[in-house]
Amino acid sequence: MLTHSEENYLKAIFHLSLETDEDISTNAIALKINSQPSSVTEMLKKMSDKSMISYQKYKGVSLTEVGQKTALKIVRKHRLWEVFLFDKLNFSWDEVHEIAEQLEHIHSDKLTQELDRFLDYPQHDPHGDPIPNRAGFIQYSEKILLATLQVGETARFVGVKDSSAVFLQYLDKRNIALGDLLTISFIEAFDQSMHVLINDSNHILSKQTINNIYVLKV
Amino acid sequence: MLTHSEENYLKAIFHLSLETDEDISTNAIALKINSQPSSVTEMLKKMSDKSMISYQKYKGVSLTEVGQKTALKIVRKHRLWEVFLFDKLNFSWDEVHEIAEQLEHIHSDKLTQELDRFLDYPQHDPHGDPIPNRAGFIQYSEKILLATLQVGETARFVGVKDSSAVFLQYLDKRNIALGDLLTISFIEAFDQSMHVLINDSNHILSKQTINNIYVLKV
DNA sequence: AAAATATTTTAGGAAAGCCTAAAAATAGCA
DNA sequence: TGCTATTTTTAGGCTTTCCTAAAATATTTT
Numbered sequence: 220m221l222t223h224s225e226e227n228y229l230k231a232i233f234h235l236s237l238e239t240d241e242d243i244s245t246n247a248i249a250l251k252i253n254s255q256p257s258s259v260t261e262m263l264k265k266m267s268d269k270s271m272i273s274y275q276k277y278k279g280v281s282l283t284e285v286g287q288k289t290a291l292k293i294v295r296k297h298r299l300w301e302v303f304l305f306d307k308l309n310f311s312w313d314e315v316h317e318i319a320e321q322l323e324h325i326h327s328d329k330l331t332q333e334l335d336r337f338l339d340y341p342q343h344d345p346h347g348d349p350i351p352n353r354a355g356f357i358q359y360s361e362k363i364l365l366a367t368l369q370v371g372e373t374a375r376f377v378g379v380k381d382s383s384a385v386f387l388q389y390l391d392k393r394n395i396a397l398g399d400l401l402t403i404s405f406i407e408a409f410d411q412s413m414h415v416l417i418n419d420s421n422h423i424l425s426k427q428t429i430n431n432i433y434v435l436k437v
Numbered sequence: 438m439l440t441h442s443e444e445n446y447l448k449a450i451f452h453l454s455l456e457t458d459e460d461i462s463t464n465a466i467a468l469k470i471n472s473q474p475s476s477v478t479e480m481l482k483k484m485s486d487k488s489m490i491s492y493q494k495y496k497g498v499s500l501t502e503v504g505q506k507t508a509l510k511i512v513r514k515h516r517l518w519e520v521f522l523f524d525k526l527n528f529s530w531d532e533v534h535e536i537a538e539q540l541e542h543i544h545s546d547k548l549t550q551e552l553d554r555f556l557d558y559p560q561h562d563p564h565g566d567p568i569p570n571r572a573g574f575i576q577y578s579e580k581i582l583l584a585t586l587q588v589g590e591t592a593r594f595v596g597v598k599d600s601s602a603v604f605l606q607y608l609d610k611r612n613i614a615l616g617d618l619l620t621i622s623f624i625e626a627f628d629q630s631m632h633v634l635i636n637d638s639n640h641i642l643s644k645q646t647i648n649n650i651y652v653l654k655v
Numbered sequence: 656a657a658a659a660t661a662t663t664t665t666a667g668g669a670a671a672g673c674c675t676a677a678a679a680a681t682a683g684c685a
Numbered sequence: 686t687g688c689t690a691t692t693t694t695t696a697g698g699c700t701t702t703c704c705t706a707a708a709a710t711a712t713t714t715t
Contacts, residue, residue, distance in 0.1 A: 224672065245693055258673055260694055265671090277680060277693060308551035321543045327536050333526035442702065463663055476703055478664055483701095495663060495710060 223324050226293055227252060228262050229271060232282055233290035242279030291355040297323040298344035299334050305345040312345040313387035347378025347397050362433040373402045374434035381431050393422060401434060441542050444511055445470060446480050447489060450500055451508035460497030509573040515541035516562035517552050523563040530563040531605035565596025565615050580651040591620045592652035599649050611640060619652060
């Protein structure tokens with residue numbers, strides 16, 4: 220049984236691994252979990268002894284098969300709890316993450332399974348991220364950044380890259396929600412901002428914004 | 438913000454205080470939480486510094502007003518989660534306690550409130566114990582032990598004293614559930630075992646059993 | 656009331672998880 | 686390639702929470 224802290228390390232390494240094919244550096248992990256590199260080194264030794272990661276001094280780490288499975292279980296729990304909070308308890312999509320960070324550490328396979336059933340086997344969390352199934356299989360979709368679309372194209376808003384509370388609140392304020400259809404009407408040449416038709420209103424979205432929004436072409 | 442461990446001490450002292458009007462001894466706490474008296478002494482000092490308990494060396498402890506309120510919040514969370522597991526996630530009443538022990542430590546007032554609403558403001562947990570309201574008020578009922586009834590009396594099964602898994606499973610096996618009506622038909626003089634009519638079947642309940650079952654006379 | 660017993664506290668130590676500062680290894684550049 | 690800058694690890698320390706063993710205090714018994 221892993222400690223709370225070990226689970227957080229595992230999750231950090233898992234998320235960092237999605238961004239790159241290389242081994243994950245000590246510094247990157249320290250940055251991710253807001254701690255010091257020396258603390259990370261110490262923990263990596265411990266997790267390597269437990270066969271959760273492959274670790275060679277100075278060479279960075281990667282998850283072992285067991286580590287990967289374990290990380291996926293935690294991600295599964297995190298995202299299922301997010302759905303519960305959003306669908307059943309009236310939480311907004313910018314509030315769910317923080318509480319799911321606590322709930323993801325509850326140990327009970329039956330709880331996870333029953334929660335999944337109770338929520339009717341959801342495929343995505345409130346930010347559009349896929350929920351691994353019981354076996355740890357995760358269905359990644361072909362989603363692309365809104366920024367890559369051309370004028371005239373239409374796509375469905377299916378996810379956010381950065382799900383920080385401020386960004387999510389910004390979208391809420393503009394009534395832009397997961398599932399909405401977006402049509403590009405114009406792209407400003409000088410700052411790459413996009414004019415987008417959403418729910419019959421015109422929005423001008425900054426370069427930063429359109430690089431944070433994932434869509435599926437329709 | 439209290440630690441996981443401090444919350445467990447608080448809860449232990451709270452439950453022990455329900456059984457007696459005297460101050461709670463170091464040994465009693467150690468026994469309750471399965472630890473050593475010396476560990477308890479150490480923690481009591483810390484919690485006294487935080488004004489959660491009144492503590493005098495060698496004299497035992499009692500909860501302060503703040504400590505009492507805090508303990509009630511934890512009990513509230515514990516019992517609400519038990520209802521959730523039982524009502525929504527198909528857990529049996531002997532399984533809910535263990536997982537609620539983990540869930541009770543999740544920190545979020547909004548979560549507790551929304552859970553309460555979602556469950557439709559339940560008054561009792563699956564073992565019949567009362568759930569404190571948001572303000573920390575707890576409605577104790579006049580429940581008495583089944584053992585105190587006389588032949589011919591009828592009462593409703595409203596709670597258990599010892600909610601250990603084995604005892605709860607024993608009741609399940611005999612189809613005896615919270616809310617059932619019980620009528621005493623005979624009491625054996627030599628071992629105080631009771632012949633009880635429940636759901637049209639006759640049960641012979643041992644002295645231990647009838648001292649673990651709470652009822653309300655009807 | 657003194658002696659024996661039981662309870663509680665103190666003293667000292669261990670593991671987990673964090674830290675800072677210094678040393679070692681690696682990477683980047685002239 | 687050799688030197689500098691960066692990254693990573695080691696060394697040593699701190700806090701929390703637990704432990705055992707011994708000392709201090711309280712309670713019970715005779």
